[in-house]
Amino acid sequence: MMITQETSSPRVQANRVGLTRSDYRGLPSTLCQGCGHNAIANQIISAMYELDVVPEKVVKFSGIGCSSKSPTYFLSRSFGFNGLHGRMPSLALGALFADMSLKGIGVSGDGDTASIGMGQFKHLVRRNLPMMYIVENNGVYGLTKGQFSATAEKGLSLKRQGINPYMPIDICLEALVANATFVARSFAGDPKQVKEILKAAFSHRGIAVIDIISPCVTFHNQENSLHSYAWGKDHEMPLHDITFVPPREEIYIEDFEEGTVREVELHDGSVIMLKKLDHDYDPTNLFEALRVLEEAKQNNWLITGIIYVNPQAPTIFDAYDLPAEPLNRLTEDRLRPPRESLEHLNQIFGA
Template identity: 70%
Template sequence: MNVVPEDVLKFSGIGCSSKSPTYFLNRTFGFNSLHGRMPSIATGALFADARMKGIGVSGDGDTASIGMGQFKHVMRRNVNLVYIVENNGVYGLTKGQFSATAEKGLHLKKQGENPYMPVDICMEALVSNATFVARSFAGNPKQVKELLKAALSHHGIAVLDIISPCVTFNNQENAYHSYAWGKDHEEPLHEISYIAPRSEIMLEQEMMDGEIREVTMHDGSAVILKNLEKGYDPTNRQEALRVLEEAQQNNWLLTGLIYLNTAKPALTDIYELVDTPLNRLGESDLRPERALLDKINALMF
């Protein structure tokens, strides 16, 4: 995708997940911030230089418990940020307590049974008007890769809820966030392929046979979705909520590009920002003339 490290900013909150940004893009500025408050750091930094693309990595504890408030607002503001949730249903760093995404009835050796309903991160993102919502499964790396590319091409907030089993504390065969269960219960909405901008789209024979949907991204790239069992329109928000509800009822691990809206402006687009990044503005750009203060003084005194 020719991602230039200097054009990207990395962010994370606190948790196992949030250590991830130290492992990629070493020439990129990064900020491992506070628990649940990555969105506010990202929002500020991406304002300071609105040309930058943000990649944020969070976890289910970081996002769905302490960070729920910030999560909802970074969605509705449509910050130009890929928001990855490494979702495993447990607090791994503190020895495996239930997180807010753990399914009801989950039994863990030291914790007993989880009595609460889980938070569905994709559903929360959707009702908060996120413009790109996807779920994937770490056991399906091809799909993760294609969705990541599509998310990077999106202009605005892109949520990737990646079910990422914690092999230490929550990988029992019957657990929602485990490899075994995920492999058995994954219900992909479609097969997804990412096509970089300007390259000619060549569809493989097997894809041409199925029902194909092409979605054009902000940067001119395309996402090709091959529908599997049912025709699914990822630009229909109501339909997106319906399939998530259906998946919850039937205990499916629904994966794929659940929702996409490329028409909404990103946060910094709706402000009349100057072309120069805000953090490069100097005194001549920022300090009003002496005459203006005289005028203000004359009005008041």
Template identity: 55%
Template sequence: MSATAPAPPKTNRIGLPKADYEGGKSTLCLGCGHDVVTRQLVTAFWEMGIEPRRVVKLSGIGCSSKTPAYFLNRAWGFNAVHGRMPSVATGAMLANSDLIGVGVSGDGDTASIGIGQFVHLVRRNIPLIYIVENNGVYGLTKGQFSATADVGSTLKGGTVNELLPIDLCGLAIELGCGFVARSFSGDMKQLQAILQAAIAHRGTAVLDVISPCVTFNDHEGSTKSYKYAKDHEEPLHDIGFVPFFEDTLAEIPPGEVREVPFPDGSVVRFHTVGREYDPTDKDVVLSTLHASRKAKEFLTGILYLEPEKPSFGRLLNTVDEPLHPLGEDRLRPSREALEAILESYR
């Protein structure tokens, strides 16, 4: 009897095993929603066949901001200062347009201290997957309310929040973001499809992911608990993402599916569930969102999609290649140019 060689590990389209997309060991609490998002990121980048070295993963400060250390060890990570990840990401993406950026933030990092930078990143349409791991509390400082906590939700000790929450998705849509999604770390299938679509998007993609804090905000009075989210989640549609490198576009009868193509050839397919929803029609999107707030619905899915929106680099009209390696020949004007400039000051 001859020994059978173990099957080689499954590889993606660029021949890498999933192990090449793993990160360090998580130090978050057992059962933390953030770890689910981390796992989905590993899968999404592997499935999409993105070279890990092309990815930069940036964050601010907080539990969520620790997570870039837990995926894609072969990508460069940058754990910046509280609420200021967007500006660091902006600089990195301007310096090297070949990079694929993913920013991980939290509701404290984004909706409070970092709201200014969040707003301006979205306004500029910097190519970045901006994930907010949203749990309604500050975890790392032991459970204070964040600005996304719903009216009436309570802290563990019973304190009731009376301030209106900031709806980051609504805000992003108002600011003209070309990719706005809300999901739930308990809905892995949907989250995976959204992440893959976000990777294909060439502009800011805002993903507001409800990601329960098992230690400080998973109790009865919380509206960001696993139970509450599971009980109240209302997907707007089923999402199927077909990347450009797959040609398995099955024939689907019209009427049941809405397809939105991306510039790279990928397609997002929206299968209707229950209601008619066109995520490319801003009027429909905003009115749906407003109605859902009144009805206290927890809508998930890709809320708004505009794949053709020009990114900041295109608006700045910078050269196609990365700026950072350019040398004297491209950057330093000639001796004659300096002389001509000086002459104008004589």
């Protein structure tokens, strides 16, 4: 199902904004060898390169934890802010008001999002801030050496921690009930799918939540555990085969067998091509999305793919009457009301 003609290796070729893949790199990772987060950082680099993104138009955000370190491992030419534990959403929201043409990439973890940051996460989602919000979900606290996180399954046994007594939190369900406009789940061991989802999420106009199962090789990679490579490789159940088609590219429909593909057009004209697998899955149907997540939860299924998307929902910026020009470039003459206006106020408040 070739869609575009790639004539030479993308890794050395300059993309449409004149940059090579290495221009999207970051510093070397300081995470563990084999950490799922590194695989995700690599797919972010590829996705940004293939989407012809100008790095200076991206702002990276993160909270605290292993996952939150990773924004330094990609897009060195983008601004970034590694903020507080669980508080990345508010930081990103304030910052992106400065220039609505910038695109946010947030990287969080299951502790950062589903525990300390649950409140801010859900409020960010309900405000539909245009940004890609990645949760690198491994079910465990890595930097503090192996405690249960809120996404760890009940009954999970971890060295020194005993058995997890609590029910897990499903990040995709939390996002959906908070009115998320794009919800996806993926698996770090499925880089191809991760990359296509990243492209679609980045192109979505609104909040795009991606829950990526990203195994912790040091503290939590037991074969029988939901958050391990082995389990993921054996149990991943993709909802569909995803191909992201940027707006400028033509879709050769003959590449797809008729009736086997769903298309979802995003706000910018790009199209998500979803090839049917076992069942036909409609990611624009909220009830289906809720049903499939609940079903997966009850059966311990790792379903992956684009679970829900609503490309046309208004964003937080639509609720404000702001100039198109970046607010942070406005000068004093446009920010300080004229002298006469104050004289008028003095009269109103006067005797």
